[in-house]
Amino acid sequence: MPPSKRSLHIESSGQLCIYCGACVGICPLNCIYLDETRITFDENVCTRCEICVKACPVGAIAIG
Amino acid sequence: METVRTDVLVVGAGPAGSMTAKWAAKSGAKVLMIEKRQEIGSPVRCGEGMSKDWLQEVGIVPGKWINVEVEGARIYSPSEKCLEINEKHAGNEVGYVVERDGFDKQLAIDAANAGVDIWLKTSATGILRENGHVVGVKAKRFGEPLEIRAKVTVGADGFESQVGRWAGLPTNLQLRDMDTCLQYRMTNVDSDVRYCDFYLGSCAPGGYVWIFPKAEGLANVGIGVQVSKVKSPADAKSYLDRWIEKHPGYAKGKKIDMVGGGVSISAPMKQTVTDGFLLVGDAARMIDPLTGGGIANGCIAGKIAGEVSARAVAAGDASKEVLAEYDRGWRARFEEKLYRNWLAKEKLCSLSDETFDKVVDALEGVKLEKLTVHNILKAVHVKYPEVTREFEAFL
Ligand SMILES: Cc1cc2nc3c(=O)[nH]c(=O)nc-3n(C[C@H](O)[C@H](O)[C@H](O)COP(=O)(O)OP(=O)(O)OC[C@H]3O[C@@H](n4cnc5c(N)ncnc54)[C@H](O)[C@@H]3O)c2cc1C
Numbered sequence: 004m005p006p007s008k009r010s011l012h013i014e015s016s017g018q019l020c021i022y023c024g025a026c027v028g029i030c031p032l033n034c035i036y037l038d039e040t041r042i043t044f045d046e047n048v049c050t051r052c053e054i055c056v057k058a059c060p061v062g063a064i065a066i067g
Numbered sequence: 068m069e070t071v072r073t074d075v076l077v078v079g080a081g082p083a084g085s086m087t088a089k090w091a092a093k094s095g096a097k098v099l100m101i102e103k104r105q106e107i108g109s110p111v112r113c114g115e116g117m118s119k120d121w122l123q124e125v126g127i128v129p130g131k132w133i134n135v136e137v138e139g140a141r142i143y144s145p146s147e148k149c150l151e152i153n154e155k156h157a158g159n160e161v162g163y164v165v166e167r168d169g170f171d172k173q174l175a176i177d178a179a180n181a182g183v184d185i186w187l188k189t190s191a192t193g194i195l196r197e198n199g200h201v202v203g204v205k206a207k208r209f210g211e212p213l214e215i216r217a218k219v220t221v222g223a224d225g226f227e228s229q230v231g232r233w234a235g236l237p238t239n240l241q242l243r244d245m246d247t248c249l250q251y252r253m254t255n256v257d258s259d260v261r262y263c264d265f266y267l268g269s270c271a272p273g274g275y276v277w278i279f280p281k282a283e284g285l286a287n288v289g290i291g292v293q294v295s296k297v298k299s300p301a302d303a304k305s306y307l308d309r310w311i312e313k314h315p316g317y318a319k320g321k322k323i324d325m326v327g328g329g330v331s332i333s334a335p336m337k338q339t340v341t342d343g344f345l346l347v348g349d350a351a352r353m354i355d356p357l358t359g360g361g362i363a364n365g366c367i368a369g370k371i372a373g374e375v376s377a378r379a380v381a382a383g384d385a386s387k388e389v390l391a392e393y394d395r396g397w398r399a400r401f402e403e404k405l406y407r408n409w410l411a412k413e414k415l416c417s418l419s420d421e422t423f424d425k426v427v428d429a430l431e432g433v434k435l436e437k438l439t440v441h442n443i444l445k446a447v448h449v450k451y452p453e454v455t456r457e458f459e460a461f462l
């Protein structure tokens with residue numbers, strides 16, 4: 004499958020994510036947004052580069 | 068849609084934002100500071116260690132937000148040889164461990180007392196431009212969209228900064244330019260209230276483990292790992308958990324809080340102003356790349372940003388040429404140190420555990436006048452000249 008078809012999942016329901024903003028600051032496309040305990044990201048802009056996956060200190064982001 | 072007008076708009080009410088707002092108001096401007104959170108200073112994303120020699124310069128009066136005043140720092144090599152640096156030697160690198168939420172709130176109170184208007188639950192969602200000039204932001208206040216128009220807009224939105232990118236300033240970071248951080252507040256641990264501790268080497272690739280004491284038996288135990296050195300998801304957590312497991316004085320402790328975040332460890336930004344707009348604090352990547360500390364630089368730059376913004380308002384000209392006074396001001400104050408510490412950090416990141424051990428071993432028992440990269444290298448050179456060969460640029 005081409006990389007762009009894979010989906011990115013942020014476990015932001017509170018089970019893993021600690022709402023720290025590390026992913027927001029590093030996303031090269033500026034497509035993640037954090038508001039208190041709500042994370043949104045723009046599926047259409049995201050290139051699945053996996054940078055945010057590495058930047059997340061607790062492993063709350065997965066691409067598959 | 069509602070439109071609001073102000074002289075200076077500050078986006079983000081962290082230390083850099085509150086400082087900017089306060090000094091702009093004190094210098095005569097009408098200032099609005101917006102903060103997307105519901106509570107200034109909370110949740111805390113910080114180790115809460117800070118130096119203290121700069122407080123007076125920016126007009127911060129020590130207050131109840133100080134938890135402990137440490138005497139020094141202890142730096143541990145991979146084989147846990149310890150280098151003790153007392154306050155006199157460390158210069159400005161040790162000082163207080165603080166209650167960050169209390170500190171941030173106090174700075175916001177100082178800003179309010181200077182006349183700043185503060186809006187919570189208000190996030191900037193985009194930038195407003197006219198003829199290439201930034202003229203404010205699109206925002207949401209309690210969910211309601213509005214436009215906030217300003218003569219000078221300040222991006223003080225922290226590590227996550229989006230305002231800077233919207234305004235066209237290149238704040239993007241490479242993987243090697245960032246540490247991913249995790250910290251537990253732990254109770255019933257063997258920390259020492261006299262010292263901030265740092266553990267270097269492969270226990271925290273491209274970063275370090277820190278222990279900052281909050282009270283007897285209570286400490287912030289955290290880690291930073293360079294993102295380019297992360298091998299699998301959640302490495303920061305795995306490394307920190309492993310470190311704690313290996314240290315009985317901490318393994319027996321209990322975690323009462325957990326925070327994380329990103330810290331930039333990049334070289335200073337080339338450009339921090341554009342027409343009608345300037346960036347300050349973490350948003351401007353002003354964190355010291357060696358220590359990871361950003362409170363002091365954010366506040367120092369904030370004062371300059373506030374004063375320059377108010378002058379631009381008074382002069383009726385907020386072009387980038389006028390705002391460049393801010394850019395020159397913060398650079399004159401600390402750019403050289405940022406740059407030197409960035410170079411030192413680049414080197415340190417490449418050292419093996421064995422070399423770290425040698426460096427700390429060479430410094431054991433040596434009395435350094437003042438702890439600077441230069442002095443450390445001179446001392447190491449005496450015992451292990453081969454180690455300092457790579458660092459000749461500093462000598
Ligand atoms: C784990 C960790 C440990 C650290 N430890 C230390 C330490 O021990 N000592 C030290 O000196 N530094 C430390 N730092 C760095 C320090 O926390 C920062 O340098 C400091 O907070 C920077 O202040 P600031 O005002 O620039 O940004 P912040 O304090 O991040 O403030 C930015 C504010 O802007 C708000 N905001 C963001 N986007 C918007 C928007 N769109 N609209 C409205 N508001 C917005 C945010 O909610 C936030 O309140 C640490 C950082 C981390 C992550």
Ligand code: SF4
Nearest residue numbers: 030049050052053055
């Ligand atoms: S995968 Fe890349 S582009 Fe997508 S959200 Fe993460 S960092 Fe941004």
Ligand code: SF4
Nearest residue numbers: 020021023024026059
């Ligand atoms: S980096 Fe991870 S923990 Fe932090 S906000 Fe992003 S998804 Fe959540």
